[in-house]
Amino acid sequence: MNIKIEHLRKNFSDFTAVNDVSFTVSESEFVTLLGPSGSGKSTVLRLIAGLESPDSGIIEVNGEDVTRIPVQERKVGFVFQHYALFRHMSILDNIAFGLKVRGVKRSVREAKAKELLHLVGLSGLDRRMPTQLSGGQRQRVALARALAPEPGLLLLDEPFGALDARLRKELRSWLKKLHERIKLTTLLVTHDQEEALELSDKVLVMNQGRIEQEAAPQAIFDKPATEFVAAFVGETNRVEAIVQDGEVYWGPLRFGSYYVPDGSKVTVHFRPNDVYVASQPGEAHTAGVIRSILFLGATESLEIELDKGHTITAHVPTGVAAQSGFHLGKEVYVSVTRSHIFFSLGSA
């Protein structure tokens, strides 16, 4: 199934949840709506499912306008953050529910449900009740249940939001494999950037009801289109810099050319792992002093004071940090290998 969303808008009494959102999802594509809570991403998903109706805009599925047709006829599978399993039904009955309400014969729907239980790796649990399963297992059952009526589109609303970090990671790679196998068009809503970057063919970053950027995961990370995207996806050093002679300066650092009038203020974002740190001057030639070291496991986070009022964060692989003998108070040399400059007229 392919989807085309055009100028979707939804207001809730006093605030605009979705503000002129347009995008497309192609057949078999895995697309993620990424954004902070309240950014309207879940509302977009609910509008597509038909659980909410838009104030304006068009939702097209396979070229057909479905904006006003009821939920039941939309053929979407929806997975909720808190599983939403039917507590009083066995796992098998939960999965078979979508077939039961369509009048599918008991033997047929149970065979199908068992097949799906096998697909999600929970064979043999068919007689259990939802309360007897762990969170991860429940969410897999919820997924199997959503897949049972053979939807053309799978909608996942923060599906791993209620699980612990380790389990999230595990289920994430499991979901990726499952998607590669069944090739079902999927739309995921999450606030977890790792989840979005790892799973998706395409990421839509949302903020305040609008789409800030629509791009492949790599591009979202490497070429953020707006300041919001730069700050939201991945860690970043954010500094306010000044333009002089077409060059962007912030204290002793220079961030290359940017053609706005001299004296303009711009915002510069650069990632801590785009800061090159050396113990000898060379390629890196801006001097600074290490003010704090945080051990993060595979990397160390260094706070480096360049001069008074100009401190940056750099991430250095733990091995490199040990080799270079970085310690508190040591003088080092830095250069920023990649940065993103944003200029807004209002800030001039």
Added chain:
Amino acid sequence: MKDKSVIPGFGPTLGFTIFYLSILVVLPLSMLILKTTSLTWPAFWEAVASPRVLAAYRLSFGASLAAASINLVFGLLVAWVLVRYPFPGKGFIDMLIDLPFALPTAVAGIALTTAFSSGPIGRTLESMGINVAFTPLGIIVALTFIGLPFVVRTVQPVLKDLDRDVEEAAICLGANRWQTFINVILPVLLPAAFSGFAMAFARALGEYGSVVFIAGNLPMKTEITPLLIITKLEQYDYAGATAIATVMLFSSFAVLFLINRLSWWAHTQRSSKEAL
């Protein structure tokens, strides 16, 4: 039991529970049975199985069952409206539900009798050929009135706690409103509705004050069992009164036990699936 818990411990709490129940429930009820034993078997049989008494049992149980059933259906409906929809005056209506609890039953009886005999409702119904006052129908109306809060108040909190996403999951899976209600919502509400039903039924069986006014109290026709007991007492037939009371006691206990069993059975139907 060895685990330390917040409450003082199993021994003292169970001890207190048994003591409390003995003083308040078991002791008075055993006096009832004791008093009854002063009768010989034939006299006992005469007291509890005369046609007039049998008619009263039938009426009491029948009307109570009818009233509790009406409350089951409309209680669910009222609870639904109060939980699911916002509307002006909701708080006031919510308060009205408890009124039958607070009102002295005699006041309820007089009010209902006035409304259904000489009042506008009564006259309108009469013109349609329906007599409420001084008929079994009147008794059902009174018993429905006093039993109203039970189902509403047991179902309300359960309905409030019911997650919206469970219903949304059902409609996304293709279920229409009716299928969603029957398959997803009702099974969750049923245990609470059942216990509300049982309480409404038990209350109706014992009700006296609100019924005597509207019933008319014609022997064989509109005479409920509690009234019969009072009548016996007024005639100083204490043993006869307690004999009927004993029968009521055991049959009420049996009915409540049955209802409990039923909801327990409904529950284990699910647990037996869990065990597999």
